[in-house]
Amino acid sequence: MRALRRFRSQWQNWLGLLLVLSFVLVAAAAPLLSPEDPDNPGPVKVVGRATDYRPHPPSPEAPLGTLPGQVSVYHSLVWGTRSAFRFGLSVAGLTALVGVLIGVTSAYFGSRFNDIVMRITDAFLSFPVIAGVVFIQQLANILLYDAGVRVFVPNPNRPGLVDIPQNLPLSLVLLQQIDPVMIAFILLSWMPYARILNTVTQRLKRTEFIQAARALGAGHARIIFRHLMPNAITPAVVLAARDVGGMVLLQATFTFVGMGGDSLWGTLLADGRGWIISPGGILTYWWVFLPATLALVLFGIGWNLIGDGLNEVLNPRTR
Amino acid sequence: MSPVLRRLLTRILAVPITLLVITAVLYAFVMLTPAETRATLYMPRNLSPRVTEEQIQKLLDQAIERYHLNDPYPVQYAYWISNLVQGNWGYSATLQEDVLSAILRRTPATAELTIYSILVFIPLGLVGGVIAAARQNRLADHGFRFTAFIATSLPPFILALVLISIFYVNLRWFAPERVSTAMGFVVSSDEFRQYTGLLTIDGLLNRRPDVSLDALRHLAMPVFTLAIFHWATLGRVTRAIMIEEFKKEYTVAARARGIPEHKITWRHTLRNAISPALTSSLLSAAALLTGVFVVEIIFSFNGVSMVALRSMQFVPDAPAAMGFAIYSVLIVLILMGLLDLIQAILNPHAQETD
Numbered sequence: 245m246r247a248l249r250r251f252r253s254q255w256q257n258w259l260g261l262l263l264v265l266s267f268v269l270v271a272a273a274a275p276l277l278s279p280e281d282p283d284n285p286g287p288v289k290v291v292g293r294a295t296d297y298r299p300h301p302p303s304p305e306a307p308l309g310t311l312p313g314q315v316s317v318y319h320s321l322v323w324g325t326r327s328a329f330r331f332g333l334s335v336a337g338l339t340a341l342v343g344v345l346i347g348v349t350s351a352y353f354g355s356r357f358n359d360i361v362m363r364i365t366d367a368f369l370s371f372p373v374i375a376g377v378v379f380i381q382q383l384a385n386i387l388l389y390d391a392g393v394r395v396f397v398p399n400p401n402r403p404g405l406v407d408i409p410q411n412l413p414l415s416l417v418l419l420q421q422i423d424p425v426m427i428a429f430i431l432l433s434w435m436p437y438a439r440i441l442n443t444v445t446q447r448l449k450r451t452e453f454i455q456a457a458r459a460l461g462a463g464h465a466r467i468i469f470r471h472l473m474p475n476a477i478t479p480a481v482v483l484a485a486r487d488v489g490g491m492v493l494l495q496a497t498f499t500f501v502g503m504g505g506d507s508l509w510g511t512l513l514a515d516g517r518g519w520i521i522s523p524g525g526i527l528t529y530w531w532v533f534l535p536a537t538l539a540l541v542l543f544g545i546g547w548n549l550i551g552d553g554l555n556e557v558l559n560p561r562t563r
Numbered sequence: 564m565s566p567v568l569r570r571l572l573t574r575i576l577a578v579p580i581t582l583l584v585i586t587a588v589l590y591a592f593v594m595l596t597p598a599e600t601r602a603t604l605y606m607p608r609n610l611s612p613r614v615t616e617e618q619i620q621k622l623l624d625q626a627i628e629r630y631h632l633n634d635p636y637p638v639q640y641a642y643w644i645s646n647l648v649q650g651n652w653g654y655s656a657t658l659q660e661d662v663l664s665a666i667l668r669r670t671p672a673t674a675e676l677t678i679y680s681i682l683v684f685i686p687l688g689l690v691g692g693v694i695a696a697a698r699q700n701r702l703a704d705h706g707f708r709f710t711a712f713i714a715t716s717l718p719p720f721i722l723a724l725v726l727i728s729i730f731y732v733n734l735r736w737f738a739p740e741r742v743s744t745a746m747g748f749v750v751s752s753d754e755f756r757q758y759t760g761l762l763t764i765d766g767l768l769n770r771r772p773d774v775s776l777d778a779l780r781h782l783a784m785p786v787f788t789l790a791i792f793h794w795a796t797l798g799r800v801t802r803a804i805m806i807e808e809f810k811k812e813y814t815v816a817a818r819a820r821g822i823p824e825h826k827i828t829w830r831h832t833l834r835n836a837i838s839p840a841l842t843s844s845l846l847s848a849a850a851l852l853t854g855v856f857v858v859e860i861i862f863s864f865n866g867v868s869m870v871a872l873r874s875m876q877f878v879p880d881a882p883a884a885m886g887f888a889i890y891s892v893l894i895v896l897i898l899m900g901l902l903d904l905i906q907a908i909l910n911p912h913a914q915e916t917d
Contacts (some may be wrong), residue, residue, distance in 0.1 A: 319608050332775045367584035370899065372849040375891035378871040381587065389879050450612050461638035493718045500720045503875065513724070526728040527758040545716045 245556045246366050250253045253277055254556070259550025263542055271325040280320040287508055300517050309531030321535050324508030326430020328543060331426065331495055332508070334489040338430050339491075339505035341486040348472050350438070351445035351462070362442065369435050373494065374503070375530045376428035381504055384424045391416050425498055425505035429491055437480050444476040478558040482551055489547030512536035567907040574900050585892050586647070590640045596881075598633055600625035603881050604643065608654040608661055628710045653882025657874045660888035665870050671760025672741055673866035675778075676785055677855050677898070677900065678761075684790040684797060685905065689833070689840065691794065692784040692801025697828050699806060707798065716797035719788050720853060723861045726784045733882070737783045746777040785858045793830065793851060801840040834910055841906040848898040852891060 249256050270277065281289045291305040292314035300310045308318040350361035351537035395415075408420075448454060449472070457471050492507070499510030500517075513520070516532035526533055593601060605626040627633060630642045652663040695707035730737045742750055742762060749755055749771065750762065758768050761780070766775030807813060809832060817827045844851075856868035867890065874883035 279645060331685070364581065364584055367581040369846060369897040370581055370849055370892055371585060371888075372853040372856070372891045372895060374853040374868070374871070376886040378875065379884050379888045380881065381875060383592055383595070385875075386600055386879040386881060390597055390600060497718055497720050497857055500871065501857055512719070517724070520724055521728050521732055523732055525733060531725070540718060540721070541716055544718070548716060 252556045254542045256549050257553035260546050263546030274322050278319045289319040291316050308535050320508050323472045326439045328492045328496045332492040334488040335429050335491045336484045339433045340480050343434035344480050347438035347441030347443045351442045365435050365438050373432050380424040482555045486551035487546040493544050570907050577894050601632050604653045626873040653888045655883040657880045662882045666890050669867045675761045679786045680789040688794045688797030691798040695802045696805030712793035714791045723788050785862045806834040825915045837909050851897045868910045
């Protein structure tokens with residue numbers, strides 16, 4: 245309760261909550277705010293002729309103007325909120341899960357085993373995300389190529405024409421559905437969780453209530469999941485809150501530079517790139533640049549503020 | 564042995580272990596692919612375009628035979644890693660080039676970008692954090708915190724877009740890419756000798772300061788984009804640590820002895836704050852390199868990231884992806900060593916307490 249009062253006393257926390265909640269609202273009300281095109285449902289709506297490569301300013305059909313190819317900015321922006329939440333929450337959640345499991349388990353079994361696990365964690369820390377994205381992307385491509393899947397129109401930002409052979413094994417069908425960027429992010433972001441949780445658990449392990457649980461005959465799994473994890477989890481919550489925003493921004497970055505990932509907001513900027521960098525200033529075609537930028541930045545700020553607020557409340561050192 | 568040397572040695576000894584772990588994990592993933600794909604890691608370069616399917620099949624079979632690609636994982640891994648150490652990184656079909664030479668040719672560009680960013684963000688980050696901490700809750704502190712918050716919230720690619728639009732398209736002060744076309748001819752001519760590969764330095768060594776200036780003009784935007792983010796993170800950490808240090812007894816004692824405040828801040832407190840502050844940058848060396856590569860792509864700076872970007876075309880190119888991954892890890896390890904060295908030089912005594 246005291247924590248809650250502390251959290252409420254800071255205006256930054258309110259701002260963070262307000263930002264995130266408004267994104268939640270937009271995501272929930274997406275079909276009302278911008279109904280899908282019944283002929284061609286999906287997060288990308290074309291209004292007008294698709295061969296028209298000049299972005300048009302706001303009009304009744306496209307309240308925030310259009311991109312080259314007459315893609316409605318407003319529609320992608322609204323539906324992008326859903327995909328941002330889906331991506332951010334699932335990646336941050338899974339990353340935290342992996343990191344916490346590795347950190348706590350290895351600290352619990354301790355000594356030699358822990359040294360080895362932490363060495364591997366450190367090794368992973370020296371692996372840049374971009375190399376992981378390239379590697380996993382390439383690996384998925386190779387596996388699918390070997391199975392006979394061919395992709396034409398090789399544009400990483402838009403689904404190309406895909407030629408899928410009959411009788412594709414189920415594992416490869418699944419692989420096609422999975423986003424390589426997502427896997428790379430999870431595989432290469434769990435280390436901070438593992439490191440922090442490791443330190444916390446090592447300290448916790450020596451406390452009396454864990455000793456008591458062990459003396460009462462509790463098994464390893466019970467001690468780890470019932471006693472250690474709930475008590476060590478708070479630093480992971482803070483990290484995960486910040487990661488939700490961070491992962492969405494990173495995904496948009498990779499989409500923008502053409503390395504896959506299907507961030508809708510990033511695609512908006514990537515597609516409009518030629519018009520954003522135009523003589524006369526970045527705001528000549530403001531609807532190509534501003535909406536997606538604001539959505540990304542505010543999404544990141546919202547989660548960062550919540551993370552900072554939680555950190556202040558939950559982290560005993562700053563109390 | 565001096566503490567600086569000892570520290571450097573432990574760092575260097577840790578490199579092969581990290582590399583072994585990483586390459587083992589990478590190769591474990593590669594094991595998911597069929598043997599014939601693994602054989603492409605060893606394909607010879609310069610296959611004639613008239614080569615027939617049967618001849619390719621024969622070459623693949625030979626590679627499978629020669630490098631034991633049907634044997635269990637440890638055997639294959641050993642063959643592959645010993646090949647790698649000998650500099651055989653494979654031939655990339657999409658790049659039409661040996662992977663290692665394609666990477667090495669572009670390394671100076673990446674190195675130049677990275678080095679200048681580090682030279683900008685470390686001093687400025689430390690100074691910014693110290694000033695903000697010394698004037699806690701006053702105007703300078705609020706200004707710093709606000710700027711740092713904006714800098715960390717703005718994704719680099721959006722900042723890059725804004726910079727290109729303002730300073731390239733409209734003001735024409737700076738430019739993307741590595742050199743302008745005219746200077747490009749100078750650089751590739753026979754008279755221009757490549758000493759270091761870094762254009763800013765080579766220009767001076769060749770007595771062509773105009774080349775150096777041109778290179779700087781092209782470096783300005785990417786370096787700013789990269790440095791501002793890391794400046795903000797380092798500055799925030801420095802500020803937090805300095806505030807903790809100000810509360811400690813030795814600072815209070817120094818103050819009681821009547822030592823001027825600025826001397827306490829810069830001589831006594833900062834010295835203790837440098838190490839933990841730089842450790843945070845050390846941990847994010849991988850993030851720094853990711854940033855470098857992203858910025859290179861956005862500013863069409865012809866660095867190592869081009870190898871990765873060009874190889875991603877829905878056509879299998881295992882050697883390029885493997886080469887890029889291993890190279891990135893190597894560079895991160897070198898970066899960590901470099902940051903560690905800076906840390907050790909700035910505060911040689913930190914090691915003993917670690």
